[in-house]
Amino acid sequence: MTTPASQVVETPPHDAAEPHLGFVRRYIFSTDHKIIGIQYMLTGLVMAIAGALLATLIRLQLGWPTHQWQWLALLLPKGMPGGVMTPEFYLAVVTMHGTIMVFFFISYVLVSGFGNFLVPLQIGARDMAFPFLNMLSYWIALLSALVMLASFFVEGGAAAAGWTAYPPLSAVWSAVPGSQLGQTVWLLSMALFIVSFTMSSLNFVATVFSLRAPGMSMWRMSLTVWSYFISSILGLLAFPALTAAAVMLLLDRHLGTSFFLPSGLVVANRLLPNQGGSPLLWQHLFWFLGHPEVYVLILPALGVACDILPTFTRKPIFGYRIQVWCLIAVGVLSMIVWGHHMFVSGMSPFSGEYFSLVTLTITVPMTIFGVNMLASLSGGRLLLRTPMLFALGVIALFGSGGFGGLFLGNATANMQLHDTYFVVGHFHLMIGGVTMLGTFGAIYFWFPKMFGRMMSERLGKVHFWFTFVPFFTLFFMQHFLGLQGMLRRYYAFTSYDFLKRTQGQNVVISLLAMVLVAGQLVFLANFVWSLLKGRVAAANPWQATTLEWTVASPPPHGNFGAALPDVHRWSYEYGVDDVEGDFAAQSVPPERVPVTA
Amino acid sequence: MAQAAAQVVDRWGGGVCPFEAGWRKVMMWVFIVTDGLLFAGFLASYGYARVLAANWPEQSSVFSLPYIAAMTFVLISSSATMASAVQAAQAGRRPTVLRFVLLTALGGIMFLSMQAYEWTHLIEAGARLDHNPWGVPAFGSFFFLLTGFHGTHVLIGVLTLLVVAVRSAKRLATPEGVEIAGLYWHFVDLVWVFIFTLFYLL
DSSP states (O other): OOSOGGGOSSSOOOOTTGGGSOHIIIIISOOOHHHHHHHHHHHHHHHHHHHHHHHHHHHHHHHSTTOOOHHHHHHOTTTSGGGSOOHHHHHHHHHHHHHIIIIIIIIIIIIIIIHHHHHHHHHTOSSOSSHHHHHHHHHHHHHHHHHHHHGGGSTTOSOOSTTTTOTTTTTOTTSSGGGTHHHHHHHHHHHHHHHHHHHHHHHHHHHHHHOOOTTOOGGGSOHHHHHHHHHHHHHHHHHHHHHHHHHHHHHHHHSOOOSSOOTTOEETTEEOOOOSOOHHHHHHHHHHHHHHHHHHHHHHHHHHHHHHHHHHHTSOOTTHHHHHHHHHHHHHHHTTOGGGGOGGGTOOHHHHHHHHHHHHHHHHHHHHHHHHHHHHHTTSOOOOOHHHHHHHHHHHHHHHHHHHHHHHTSHHHHHHHTTBHHHHHHHIIIIIIIHHHHHHHHHHHHHHHHHSBOOOHHHHHHHHHHHHHHHHHHHHHHHHHHHTTOBTTOSOGGGSGGGGGGHHHHHHHHHHHHHHHHHHHHHHHHHHHHHHHSOBOOSOTTOOOSGGGGSOSSOOTTSSSSSOOOOOSOSOOEEEEETTEEEOOTTSOTTTSOOOO | OHHHHHHHHHHTSSSSOTTSSOHHHHHHHHHHHHHHHHHHHHHHHHHHHHHHOSOOOOHHHHSOHHHHHHHHHHHHHHHHHHHHHHHHHHHTOHHHHHHHHHHHHHHHHHHHHHHHHHHHHHHHTTOOSSOOSSSOHHHHHHHHHHHHHHHHHHHHHHHHHHHHHHHHHTTOOOHHHHHHHHHHHHHHHHHHHHHIIIIIIO
16 A cells, blocks of 8 residues: 555566665665575574574583583583583573574574575566565564574573473563563564564465466466465464463563463462463463464475475476375364373363374375375486485485374373473474475575575585484484483483483483584585585576576576566476476476476 | 356466455455454453453443443444445545545544543553452453454554545545555454454353
């Protein structure tokens, strides 16, 4: 309504004035979806470094709980006096590691970053539907990340109630130091995140509906676009519940309400005046968001993997339409299973039955999806380039991580496994590993399109093996720690007799974690080196079929020259005869290569 | 019949928006869904708290229900004037658009004033966010939370309508713009119907 008429709808005109824009408007306050995507990606990668440092601290503590790290005492005099971490600081570190990795690494790099970069290019649009809103969503996202980092420096330190922020720990100011100002800052940062994520998801949905190029029917969109489309819808449906919960938690914390605080609560030997609330209400609201949220993150990783696989097997993806229906089915199911995070909350056995049943039903579309990915490999000529290695890694982690989900989704088994390292291992394989490998696969695959240079293959392969092997091994081992009864928020195995024999395992896991973090240095070096010195990339270095590969690397402002492309076929036309090779881009007319779908 | 079906398929074929609407309207519809779910979150929490509560006050002893009914009537009437504004915009009758948009904004302002009076009255009677003289604390908490959030939405709606009115006076308003503002306004009214039913009546 307040946008200038030049941005109107179906075919926004090519903005010829762009080359005259100054540096600031082109690269900093840019409304170009590609720049915004790259901004999101870089922000997310910086946050990932913060998250990885926190993970290192966690593993130092869990591997060697009594060791005095003198040099860390100098860096963190309050959190690690004398070189040994305080339990309160440990909780804050765990909380911030989870929050940063889920909301500020995967969401920013994979969902918002690659979503922004890829969706308009792959559907044949010049930009997102509402470019200004898109820019606004990035700047609010950046603010949200900075506010989250700032919470380390407020009185009492960062929030310590876990990324799930369960009350009363998160609601009572006097519970732990992290429950003071740090928790409020955490909530404010999450509120900003939700505002930003809502704006960007609205943009994705409107863009996919309205701005597809002529001929780009829904059934010709790549699985990448489908996955972003569905994950945006899921985000829009799920996040409001957390917004409502966050507002109520802020009121509980600052204005004395009792939404989440029951009567008769005693904290630090003091009877709290609150009455009548219920901490379970928070759990319901949080998990109503929290469960769909993991699909918001994992679906794009699966979609991206499904676009990398055909490129490096040189044959179409297996069961394209079934894959789409699986994504939709998982999206629907994810909205009605939140109670499986609450089996031990004293819920009625009938509710438990229901939540077990629908949770295990998710296995059906997800298994079909995974098996289709495997079937896409069969009979193909596997070209083991770096993006392909990461896509294969996605399949491996998705299969093994998903298997652990079968145990956790079952209420009976969950009673034993709840809050143990079995859960930690499971969700790290899934929303830690599948999404991280998908993110790296996407970076190696689309880096040439983003920056016009290839990444180093040799360093890429080193990075893959130093990521996949330690990652899989250490989180696989954590499942067994869980079976031995180690709980996820325990601060030291030395505090419990029955856990003392897990010392060896904890040390090995910690060492593997160090290898994993060190392996990421290879990636950072590769990223920076390739940006400056990498081989110049052709328009279509992987001989792929989607529309972004039909334009220059990096694509010009407005993406598609004078006229939008005409789309004649689906996204997976591999194994055909054409002058350019064994593939046909989506814009190749049917007279040149027959259309198969 | 077959021809109509072919057209439906065509609209999904790319190049145009499938809904015979621009992306702005699509975006507003999706926003309404997500914003509606925010209120659903609050209302579901209210339901949860009410089931838990030992003594929920009898609403008719706290509120003057005829007064709330009058508020509701004002807000619903403003939806009718909004519909007239949208219709006039589509017919290109600009002075009528301006008149009806201003009338709608006036309805919103009246509603907000009545709500401010209600809040003042209840606060004087001792209602606070964390306690109230009639029953469990959750009663007052949810009263201020629900009506406060809804009132904020009405306020944003009024401001939007004033912007539409200014743009209409300057001949900048498009029929689609008026319609989108109208969508939001109807949504805000619809939310009130739910709050009125679930919080005041039930």
